[in-house]
Amino acid sequence: MVKSLQGDTQLFVPAYWEDAKQELMKRDRIMRRIIPMFGDLHLVGRGDPFTTLARSIVGQQISVKAAETVWQRLLSACQKCTPTHVMKAGPEQLAACGLSRRKAEYILDLADHFKAKRVHVAKWEEMDDEEVIAELLQIRGIGRWTAEMFLIFNLLRPNILPLDDVGLLRGISMNYFSGEPVSRSDAREVSANWEPWRTVATWYMWRSLEPVPVEY
Structure with a gap:
């Protein structure tokens, strides 16, 4: 994992990215076409687990633009995005x-889990993907998709395939099936060729639909 700074925010670049690109381009003719289109762009992770999860809850079922507006208001209201500051703000604020109201409750439950240490944040780096997902699913408002986004954007796990992600399925449909609808089974079949770099291939499927990377 390579660290860099953007303003006051610490960003993380996966150390495996270049190797994964080369492997995927060797194995998969679609990846061989798509990957060079995005040059040096790559997945960027953010270092704070609470911020990543809170931001993903804010963004559920609303547009990226609307989510950014709400997120900026939340940062202004809480001063800092920490469990203590969020709990101090309370549901009304x-x-x-x-x-x-439901999302406010979810974010407060997230803050409570972190503050009470009911999730083992310090151990997540050593835990396997499914163990981390199982812990995150204990928190209200966090389903498997959100947990998988956390594994991708915060822990930078290399082999995540978020089968509930509409963008991934659409990307596979457009690039591998000429726009025909695809099932989860189809997606698994295509992704067998991507292992152990399914995160990287998923990221390029997203880019093929939306060139500007989403951040969490």
Whole structure:
């Protein structure tokens, strides 16, 4: 993992990215076409687990633009995005940022799990993918898709295949099936050729639809 700074934010670049690109281009003719289109662009992770998860809850079922607006309001209301500051703000202030009452409850439950140490944040680096997902699923508002986004964007795990992700399925449809609808089974079949770099291939499927990377 390579670290860099953007303003006050610490960013992380996966150390495996270049090797994964080369492997995928050797094995997969579609990847051989898509990967060079995006030059030196790559997945960028952010270092703070609480921020990543809170931001993913904010973004559920709303547009990227709307999510960014709500997120900026939340940062202004809480001063810092920490479990303590979020809990101090409380449900009314969070709702005033544009969050639904349910999402406000989810973010407060997330903060409570972190503050009470009911999740083992310090051990996540050593835990396998499914163990981390199992812990995250204990938190209200976090389903498997959100947990997989966390593994991709925070822990930078190399082999995640988020089968509930609409963008991934659409990317596979457009690039491998000439726009025909694809099933989860189809996606698994295509992705067998991507192992152990399914995260990287998924990221390029997203880029093929939306060139500007999403951040969490």
